[in-house]
Amino acid sequence: MVQTTQIAGRRTSVDVVFDHIYEEIASLRMLPGTRISEAEIAARFSVSRQPVRDAFRRLQNLDLLLIRPQKATEVRRFSIKAIKKSRFVRASVEAEVMRRAAVECDKAAGLLLDACLAQQRKVVADCDFEAFGQLDYEFHKTLCEVAKVAFAFEVISSEKAKVDRLCLLGLAKEDRMPELLADHEKIAELVKQGDAEGAVAAGMEHLSRLDATIEAISIKNSDYFEP
Numbered sequence: 067m068v069q070t071t072q073i074a075g076r077r078t079s080v081d082v083v084f085d086h087i088y089e090e091i092a093s094l095r096m097l098p099g100t101r102i103s104e105a106e107i108a109a110r111f112s113v114s115r116q117p118v119r120d121a122f123r124r125l126q127n128l129d130l131l132l133i134r135p136q137k138a139t140e141v142r143r144f145s146i147k148a149i150k151k152s153r154f155v156r157a158s159v160e161a162e163v164m165r166r167a168a169v170e171c172d173k174a175a176g177l178l179l180d181a182c183l184a185q186q187r188k189v190v191a192d193c194d195f196e197a198f199g200q201l202d203y204e205f206h207k208t209l210c211e212v213a214k215v216a217f218a219f220e221v222i223s224s225e226k227a228k229v230d231r232l233c234l235l236g237l238a239k240e241d242r243m244p245e246l247l248a249d250h251e252k253i254a255e256l257v258k259q260g261d262a263e264g265a266v267a268a269g270m271e272h273l274s275r276l277d278a279t280i281e282a283i284s285i286k287n288s289d290y291f292e293p
Contacts, residue, residue, distance in 0.1 A: 078117070079111065079113045079117040080117040080124075083113070083117055083118055087125060088125060088130065091141055092227070092234070094231055094234055096141045097141065097290070098141050098143040098144060098291075100140060102138075102141065103139075104122065128228060129142055129148055130227070144231070144232060144290055144292065145292045146292075152229055153225070153273065155225050156225040156273065159218055160222060160269050160273065161266045161269065161270065163210055163215060163218050164213075165213075165263075165266055166213035166214065166215060167209050167210075167212040168256065168262035169262060170212060170213055171257050171260065178208050178211070179205075179208060179254040182201065182204055183250060183251055186250060189243075199233065199234060202233075206223075209253075229276065233276065235279070242279075245275065246272070249268065249271065249275070253269055253272065
C-alpha cells in the first residue's frame with residue numbers, strides 16, 4: 067500500500083510533488099530510466115492527477131523526466147548533446163559573473179565568500195556528499211550576489227540542475243570534493259584580489275572537472291545515457 071504524504075504549509079501541491087520527485091532524481095534514489103506513475107504519485111500525496119501532471123511538466127522542462135504520449139513516464143537518461151549545451155550556456159554566464167565579481171568584490175563580499183568556504187571545508191572533512199552539493203550551489207549563488215547580478219543564478223542553477231546527477235555520481239565514486247573545494251578557494255582568492263581574468267580561467271578549469279567523470283560514467287554505465 068502506498069504511504070500517503072500530507073500536503074502542508076503555503077506551498078501548492080504542485081510545489082510539494084515537484085520538490086519530492088526532484089530530490090529523488092537529483093539524489094539518484096530514482097536512477098535514469100526508472101518508470102514513474104502519475105497515478106501512484108497522486109495517491110501518495112492524496113491529490114488529483116492534475117498537480118502531478120503539472121509537476122511532471124516542470125521536471126520535463128529541466129530534462130529530468132521523459133514524458134511520451136501513450137507510454138510510461140520515466141526518469142530521463144543523460145543526453146551528451148544536452149549536457150554540452152547546458153555546460154556551454156553555464157560557462158558563458160559564469161565567465162561574466164567571475165569578471166564582475168572581481169570588479170565589485172569589497173571586504174564585506176570577501177567575508178561572505180570566506181564563510182561559504184568555511185562551511186565547505188567542514189562537510190568535506192565529514193565526507194558529506196549531499197551537503198557539499200548544496201553548498202556548491204550556495205557558493206555560485208554568492209558569486210552572483212558579489213557580482214551584483216543575482217538574477218544570473220537563475221540561469222546557472224537551471225543549467226546546473228541538468229547535470230547535477232552526473233556531479234553526484236562523480237563525487238560519490240571518485241571522492242573529488244577536496245579538488246572541487248580547492249577550485250572554489252582559488253576562485254574566491256582571485257575574486258578578492260580583483261583578478262578578473264584569473265578568476266575566469268579558474269572558473270573554467272573548475273567547470274571542466276566534469277569532463278573525465280562524464281566519459282568514465284558513459285563507459286561504465288552506458289544504460290544511463292540516451293542512445
